[in-house]
Amino acid sequence: MTKSHGRKSRARNKSRSRGAAYAAANAGTLHQHDTGPSNKDLQPADPSGWGVENAPDMRTASALIGACIERCVPCQQSLAAKLLDEDPIVLAVTAGSVYSLHAADEPDAGGLAAKPTQVFFHLVQQARTSGDARMMAAGVEMMPRADRAALLEDALDMWTFYGHKHPGLMRGQGSSSVDLSDTITVPGGTPEEAGAGTVVDLSGLDHPASYGARADMTLTGFGRVASVALFAHPETPEAGYDDLRERCAWDPLIPEGLPEKDPAWVLKVDQTTGALLGIVRLLDATLLPDQPHWEWRPDLYDVLLWRAGERKAASPAWLEAARQRGSALLYGPFDATGATPADPSRLLSVHAHCHFTDRL
Numbered sequence: 001m002t003k004s005h006g007r008k009s010r011a012r013n014k015s016r017s018r019g020a021a022y023a024a025a026n027a028g029t030l031h032q033h034d035t036g037p038s039n040k041d042l043q044p045a046d047p048s049g050w051g052v053e054n055a056p057d058m059r060t061a062s063a064l065i066g067a068c069i070e071r072c073v074p075c076q077q078s079l080a081a082k083l084l085d086e087d088p089i090v091l092a093v094t095a096g097s098v099y100s101l102h103a104a105d106e107p108d109a110g111g112l113a114a115k116p117t118q119v120f121f122h123l124v125q126q127a128r129t130s131g132d133a134r135m136m137a138a139g140v141e142m143m144p145r146a147d148r149a150a151l152l153e154d155a156l157d158m159w160t161f162y163g164h165k166h167p168g169l170m171r172g173q174g175s176s177s178v179d180l181s182d183t184i185t186v187p188g189g190t191p192e193e194a195g196a197g198t199v200v201d202l203s204g205l206d207h208p209a210s211y212g213a214r215a216d217m218t219l220t221g222f223g224r225v226a227s228v229a230l231f232a233h234p235e236t237p238e239a240g241y242d243d244l245r246e247r248c249a250w251d252p253l254i255p256e257g258l259p260e261k262d263p264a265w266v267l268k269v270d271q272t273t274g275a276l277l278g279i280v281r282l283l284d285a286t287l288l289p290d291q292p293h294w295e296w297r298p299d300l301y302d303v304l305l306w307r308a309g310e311r312k313a314a315s316p317a318w319l320e321a322a323r324q325r326g327s328a329l330l331y332g333p334f335d336a337t338g339a340t341p342a343d344p345s346r347l348l349s350v351h352a353h354c355h356f357t358d359r360l
Helices: 003-018 022-026 059-069 073-085 088-099 115-130 134-142 145-165 241-247 283-287 316-325
Strands: 183-186 198-201 211-220 223-232 262-270 276-282 301-307 327-335 348-357
Touching: 059 073, 059 088, 059 145, 073 088, 073 145, 088 115, 088 134, 088 145, 115 134, 115 145, 145 283, 211 276, 211 301, 211 316, 211 327, 223 276, 223 316, 241 327, 241 348, 262 316, 262 327, 276 283, 283 301, 316 327, 316 348
Parallel strands: 223 327, 262 348
Antiparallel strands: 183 198, 211 223, 262 276, 276 301, 327 348
């Protein structure tokens, strides 16, 4: 065997063993992505329920999900193309598996997903009732390639969400459904298409860092603006300057300044009562940073920084300023005890969008 043939053979073996594209393996640019579910995690326990005798090879799907979680764009592109060229049942299992992580009584895929995904989700619901997954495999097999690509894209978004927020659940180390005690319902995308909505789980956004919040007004070079001061709870040492700087990527507070608005950060305000509901960072700001921010989904988050306990209406002056500008300055952290004045050099801030709504 020549040296060239030996190299190609090793590349093929590496590609098969890791589920990666041969071209990437042959070029020596192969990455190992093990953060997603394994081949075994993805394989159905009873292949006959899917209409096949043997469990499908899910190594490409496993590597692709890992690449998405780790945000490796070259591997995402090559592996997605490879998966779409494989047997349709691989895509059916990939999408069907992530939707099985949802609560069993989730009402609808909602208007936030592509049309092929909504069609597929109805098949998922039917399969839950009948216990027959063959309809999901058949549905994917009948889809044109463009529809399969759209379904794969939405499924990977969901896998990425679970990879960041529910790694144990994603690998089958927990319940097959999400507890509905900590969920919200997101309406459909358009009034004529909106159904009961999509249940979005918030429990995975819990974080050891805990904060309190207080609405106030801050004097800037642009006049007085609506603002929210964050207080780090002393019982959670994870909260504070390092958390806001590293996890949240907030910038130092500029005295009397107002930074450019960051559409990734959103302050939710009850449109009826004027009470602050919470501070969130949109998931699409992480998943789709190059997509126009006005197309980001407004009710899916990757950070839930603060959630109101007792809802108390902000002052009329605060609400007027927030509505007029459509934003608020978030800053902190302060000592919740108030024992010592805050050091201005240790204050961080972000100029967040205000979203007046009826839910967190």
